[in-house]
Amino acid sequence: MIRVGLLGCGNIGHIIAKNRGNFEITALYDIIFDKARELADISGGVPYDDFDSFVMQDFDYVIEAASVKAVRLYGEKVLRNKKNLIVMSVGALGDVEYRKDLVGIAREYGMKIHIPSGAITGLDNLKAGQIAKIESLLLKTTKSPASLGITTDKKVLVFRGKANECIKEFPKNVNVSVALSLAAGMDAEVELWADPAVERNIHEIFLSAEFGDIYIRVNNVQSPDNPATSYLAALSILTLLNNLENPLVVGT
Numbered sequence: 238m239i240r241v242g243l244l245g246c247g248n249i250g251h252i253i254a255k256n257r258g259n260f261e262i263t264a265l266y267d268i269i270f271d272k273a274r275e276l277a278d279i280s281g282g283v284p285y286d287d288f289d290s291f292v293m294q295d296f297d298y299v300i301e302a303a304s305v306k307a308v309r310l311y312g313e314k315v316l317r318n319k320k321n322l323i324v325m326s327v328g329a330l331g332d333v334e335y336r337k338d339l340v341g342i343a344r345e346y347g348m349k350i351h352i353p354s355g356a357i358t359g360l361d362n363l364k365a366g367q368i369a370k371i372e373s374l375l376l377k378t379t380k381s382p383a384s385l386g387i388t389t390d391k392k393v394l395v396f397r398g399k400a401n402e403c404i405k406e407f408p409k410n411v412n413v414s415v416a417l418s419l420a421a422g423m424d425a426e427v428e429l430w431a432d433p434a435v436e437r438n439i440h441e442i443f444l445s446a447e448f449g450d451i452y453i454r455v456n457n458v459q460s461p462d463n464p465a466t467s468y469l470a471a472l473s474i475l476t477l478l479n480n481l482e483n484p485l486v487v488g489t
């Protein structure tokens with residue numbers, strides 16, 4: 238049984254706690270203690286009201302489902318406490334210097350940093366871009382204005398530019414753009430649209446490379462409690478955990 242510490246007990250945390258399969262939740266931490274306590278009741282783990290006590294407990298993986306800021310605050314401590322780190326708020330790794338430091342610490346302590354596919358698909362073979370040249374990579378994301386925290390009655394472009402810049406302005410919405418960039422080995426271009434007509438989070442990936450062209454369109458069902466988060470994102474963590482100990486590895 239894999240033992241997990243849950244950092245962040247919001248929407249994704251709930252889905253994880255309710256779908257335990259080959260893992261148990263040993264410890265929980267949230268900046269709002271009541272949230273950790275509520276999920277502890279569901280999962281049987283122990284809630285902690287300070288991070289240092291949480292991270293010292295006996296488990297193998299920290300699942301971060303909190304925020305970009307939480308990764309920056311706690312990522313290093315997780316690894317130094319000999320826990321592998323599963324990062325949902327991957328936008329934190331958009332900062333090149335921070336990422337290098339964190340990866341260095343993981344290497345030093347023999348730990349892994351996992352980035353689940355989150356709300357998109359295709360990260361597996363985009364890694365071919367680290368070997369063969371990619372000419373262009375664009376992520377076009379369309380969400381409801383509410384999930385972007387804005388009001389508009391017509392479709393508007395709210396951001397166009399590099400993934401590493403977009404995540405600074407929209408840390409809760411475009412984590413996938415940084416995951417895409419890390420997989421491909423280049424900073425993706427991003428267009429972020431707000432559209433009152435959409436009920437789902439739509440991610441379109443356009444890639445042109447030495448090995449061919451790729452177009453992927455993901456039409457995501459929103460999580461009931463948080464329209465900014467796609468249900469698929471939570472499922473991708475469960476999938477990752479499900480397959481960690483499987484000797485048959487599918488996909489790159």
Ligand SMILES: NC(=O)c1ccc[n+]([C@@H]2O[C@H](COP(=O)([O-])OP(=O)(O)OC[C@H]3O[C@@H](n4cnc5c(N)ncnc54)[C@H](O)[C@@H]3O)[C@@H](O)[C@H]2O)c1
Pocket residue numbers: 244245246247248249250266267268269272301302303304305306307310325326327354355356357408409410412413416463465466467470
């Ligand atoms: N990679 C992806 O594809 C992808 C997809 C969806 C969501 N996300 C990211 O995953 C994270 C969690 O999403 P969610 O829908 O569960 O969000 P949520 O807002 O429902 O829950 C986040 C929880 O983390 C807690 N939290 C926030 N900052 C904290 C901190 N510094 N220390 C401790 N606890 C803290 C909050 O109190 C809250 O309970 C978000 O950062 C979101 O942007 C990534």
